[in-house]
Amino acid sequence: MFVQRLDPDKLFDAYGIRVQMLYPWKDVVEPPFGAAWAVVAPGQQTKHHAHQEGETFFVASGRGVMRIGDESVEVKAGDVFYQPPFNRHVLENTSESEDLVFLTVWWEDLNLWAGRKEGAQAERPRRVMVTAAPPTPNGDLHIGHLSGPYLAGDIHTRYLRLRDVDAHYIFGSDDNQSYVKTNALRMGLTAPEGADRLAADIQATLRAARIELDEFVRPNASPCHVPIVQEFFRRLYDQGRLEAREEPSPWCETCERYLYEAYIRGRCPHCGSPSGGNCCEDCGRPNDCVDLVDAVCTQCGNPPAQRPFTRLWFPLSRYAGELREYWESVAMSPNLRSLCERVLAAGLPDLAVTHVTDWGIP
Ligand SMILES: [Zn+2]
Ligand SMILES: [Zn+2]
Known part of the structure; x- marks a missing residue:
């Protein structure tokens, strides 16, 4: 008899939840579909994602909310959902104590795309x-x-x-x-x-x-690049879209240097991973260098002091509404979409767009 059981040891992290893949299955001919158990922990949700396969969710236990576009619906054991290809869906476990468990089955079939030809025929x-x-x-x-x-x-x-x-x-x-x-x-x-x-x-x-x-x-x-960048900054500054502000920045007393990007490293203030200055390669979120945890100067290894410097800042939060609308309207990879949503939910930061350095565009 071929049997597989939902096994906590076989669950791994994917799409923001825990899944147990059921195929390939040893000694079983590979079927024309994929299937997995999926477990959403209390308060968690699946990553916003869309894919070319059709997919069906069979809810086995727990409760939650399924959101597709602007629509949302309550979910409980016994419910079955069909997701057409490229349908952006999120399933959230709204319980405080119980896992939401569902079986997902997905398959690829050109027939599922019938009626989706308008995009390809659209005016180019x-x-x-x-x-x-x-x-x-x-x-x-x-x-x-x-x-x-x-x-x-x-x-x-x-x-x-x-x-x-x-x-x-x-x-x-x-x-x-x-x-x-x-x-x-x-x-x-x-x-x-x-x-x-x-x-x-x-x-x-x-x-x-x-x-x-x-x-x-x-x-x-x-011959064009530097003048165009300078003109671009000048125009943004004249329009009041960039702000000149004096803020504390990391300063290495030993090297007598303003520290940013390559000159500083520490741990990301958002995810705790080792990170360079200004951007964490692990979670993709920006930092302002002064907020790095256990920061050190990469040249001498000493922890930096702080000094005030005047830099130009781009106050990103002013554009949260426009960005949300734009992000909704464009195609993005699931990872990028989830990063945009996390940053938006945490509040968009003001970004320093100039640095005190001898290498770059003056
Ligand atoms: Zn990070
Ligand atoms: Zn140093």
């Missing part, structure tokens, strides 16, 4: 610029970079061209980051030399992967 733009997050020239690209944004952008550009759209794929190297300078110094080079060498490596890797760009922008070699 004549001209499109495709871009991807600019790589930092403090190292060559690894397979994760390539298979993530850069290959995806290349595929999308080729697809648009096949549909007669005038598509241009453009990005460049993020030369003005502090990591470029600290890495160049480690290589015994000046910051511009380090940026040149690694940007050339990155371009060679992109070519080797046959990722074809219309333009790979080198900010400090371009």
Whole structure:
């Protein structure tokens, strides 16, 4: 007899909850569907997500609320929900003490997409610029970079061209980051030399992967980049969208240096993981460096003091309503959507958009 039991030891974290995959099943022919037990702890919810498969939830125990778009409905044992492909759904356990347990079954079938053709037939733009997050020239690209944004952008550009759209794929190297300078110094080079060498490596890797760009922008070699950035900041400042404020910042007494990005590390104030300055690579949330826990200067290893510095700030919270509306209207990966929701729920921070440094755009 083939039998599997809901087994706490087989549960693992996925989609913000705990799941136990039921297939592949040893010695059982693989079915044309996937299935898993899913356990939502009290007060928890599944990650906002959408996928190409159709899916059915069979609720076995507990209670909660299912939200799909603006609709929400109470959930209890015995309820069954069908999710069409690309339907954004969240199931929340509203109980304070009891797990919400459901069986999920999903399958892929082109018939499920019937009636979804309007999108593909919709009026298409004549001209499109495709871009991807600019790589930092403090190292060559690894397979994760390539298979993530850069290959995806290349595929999308080729697809648009096949549909007669005038598509241009453009990005460049993020030369003005502090990591470029600290890495160049480690290589015994000046910051511009380090940026040149690694940007050339990155371009060679992109070519080797046959990722074809219309333009790979080198900010400090371009006659347009620096004036455009300066004009952009000037306009935002004149419109009152950037604020000049004096705030305490980490300062290393030993190195006599303002610490940010590459010059400071500690633990993320949001998730507790080891983090560099200004952004946690683990949870993706920004920090202001002074709020890093157990911070040290990366050059000398000493804990920093604080000194007031005047910087330009972008008060992101002013735009919470517009951002929420925009995020609702665009397609995003489940991870990015969940990050946006977490940041929005925690209150959008004011972001320092200038730093006290000798490397960057003056
Ligand atoms: Zn973090
Ligand atoms: Zn130091």
